[in-house]
Amino acid sequence: MSVQPSSGPSPSEVLTVPAGDFAVIHNWSELLYFFNHTLPECHMEFSESTKRVVLFVLYLAIFVVGLVENLLVICVNWRYSGRVGLLNLYLLNMAIADLGIVLSLPVWMLEVTLDYTWLWGSFSCRFTHYFYFANMYSSIFFLVCLSVDRYVTLTNASPSWQRHQHQARRALCAGIWVLSAIIPLPEVAHIQLVEGSEPMCLFMAPFESYSTWALAVALSTTVLGFLLPFPLIAVFNILTACQLRGAQQPEGRRHCLLVCAYIAVFVICWLPYHVTLLLLTLHGTHVSLHCYLAHLLYFFYDVIDCFSMLHCVINPILYNFLSPSFRGRLLNAVVHYLPKDQARTGGRTSSSSSSTQHSIVITKEGMQPPRHALPGPNFQAAALSPNTSPISAPQSLLSS
Template identity: 80%
Template sequence: MSLLTGQRFTTAPANDFGEIHNWNELLYFFNHTLPECHMELREDTKQVTLFVLYLAIFVVGLVENLLVICVNWRCLGRAGLLNLYILNMAIADLGIVLSLPVWMLEVMLDYTWLWGSFSCRFTHYFYFANMYSSIFFLVCLSIDRYVTLTNTSPSWQRHQHRMRRAVCVGVWVLSAVIPLPEVVHIQLVESSEPMCLFMAPFETYNTWALVVALSTTILGFVLPFPLMVIFNVLTACRLRQAGWPEGRRHCLLVCAYVAVFAICWLPYHVTLLLLTLHGTHVSLHCYLVHLLYFFYDIIDCFSMLHCVVNPILYNFLSPRFRDQLLSAVVHYLPKVRARGDRRASSLSSSSTQHSIVIIKEGAQPAQRSHPRVSAPHSPPAPGFRSKTSPDF
């Protein structure tokens, strides 16, 4: 699932790779290059912990993201202008969640890969492509909020829908291309037990590992995080300057957006870089190296919490989304009531012959319409709105 899966032991000098001639020798080399210091760490406890975390994230994330996709897809044509980014972000998070059962089984099988060479590469590619998509759509959402709030030009108002669609297509294409340099070096290694590992050429393994780790950190955190901070802060300041009545709530949401992204991703990228640089560019203490290798999988799993938190922050905290969700849930209730009323009217007409009540099958009773859902100035899904753009 991650670069360190195939790069677990890279502490020896790069020139030692010249004496290795096959995969089995390389695996033996990996397993005997950690510094010799002894630590009592329970692998069985770690496996159980990982399985529970993966299972919890899978169940909760699956339900949340499916609800977000259904509601936003149903309301895409008539709801907030930014719902397109939220919908695509939920699709990307759902893709990450759907890959979790494979990682759960791999952990419980002690990283033995039993599903063939194609699935080895495709599963990693599928995970990384959706990971980058989710992060990039968060950045696009942050930027577009501020642009929509401040830009009132007629050209933007006319072409904003088309531009958002083009941006979404561009994000998916970019996210599909970025993982390729890493995925082409992921292979199924047939040792005593088959393992799905990152296997760059022997002579340039450390260079490839460093390039992939740096690109993952730069594209996945170093560039997106400052953009999120800057545009979310600018949006909050703009709303407060405009005297928006819920300015304090928006500022708290902005702090939550930034804090959640940092908490989920910063530990992962710091650990990835430290383990990649260790042995060739920096020297870490023996016990620290063991701790980082041991907890890397847990930290990697912890980063996937964004698939659970994103639907809450960007959807379920919004009053309008809750109204849309309630409307979607009760969408079929009027039909049930109509059928019941039709049966009652049929019984009444057959017994009394006084009157005939006709109810169409698709009729919607007046109670179904909700003033906050149909109102053109309803609060926005992500918790932001603008005086100049009611759907914002």
């Protein structure tokens, strides 16, 4: 089984060498030979060609489905950005970040097909990895902001928050993009095109401090990409679920299940990737893995990395397509671009549906609002405006 020092769009597959063996290794060529022929000594038969086919199919499926879904989310939320819920700003930016990840997939598909040979030059080697990393962090950070902000919107009715929430959300989104653009720089600075009969795009930190750099990169990726975001996502989603159960609304159980799904999807997509990355990084210098386990991790690392990208497909479904308000806006957008004779028929249906929904909102607004109102599946505050009074702010979440 051939082992590559890095592969795919993930943080480089960091390989480390037992300290006692550094004395006989003097350059990168000898190090790569060591990886491919002597680490570990046990032997396992895996089909690299089968893995390449599976990876290509997975990348292609994620690319096609993710491209369609995220483009629809961006188009719909952009079209109605000034007339729907305030939390839509996070959904729009998260869809843009996920779309960026999806657009990088054709490069990884071709790299896998060519057995990790890089044919697109030194600049694209660094830029493609940087583009992927920046969008990966952005997607995760926007998901954290969405989890926190919808709980704040559900529970906070202070006049100060009502007045400044527009500006605060825009500033926060801008800050996330800037932060996500800075975080990958130390790693990307050490990604190089290694020339040879088969040029490869690899993580090439200084040889003398390679293990230290590899560990620093892996730890920063895990801390910023999972250990910090996950507690925030889990805690605020659980708090939101508690608020929904306390509201005792008819659909409270359904929304609680959605909140649980938000947490579960994040864990399923990202936990296997970060555990594998850390084990491979620590192997040899800090921990000693059984040789068969090491073989399995090295072989399936690319598959696990590809599996983590499923969030680009699942996020649009969980946070957008399961929302009745989003499906209504999507239908209106489709009707808008239909030929006029078809649009008239669709427009009459949409108008009737809109008037009915509007009547429901008016009826609810005329009633005394409960202490905690029940938001829609994507918790968009459609009717919430800077002038909304404190007592009606939670109830206005119902109209999303």
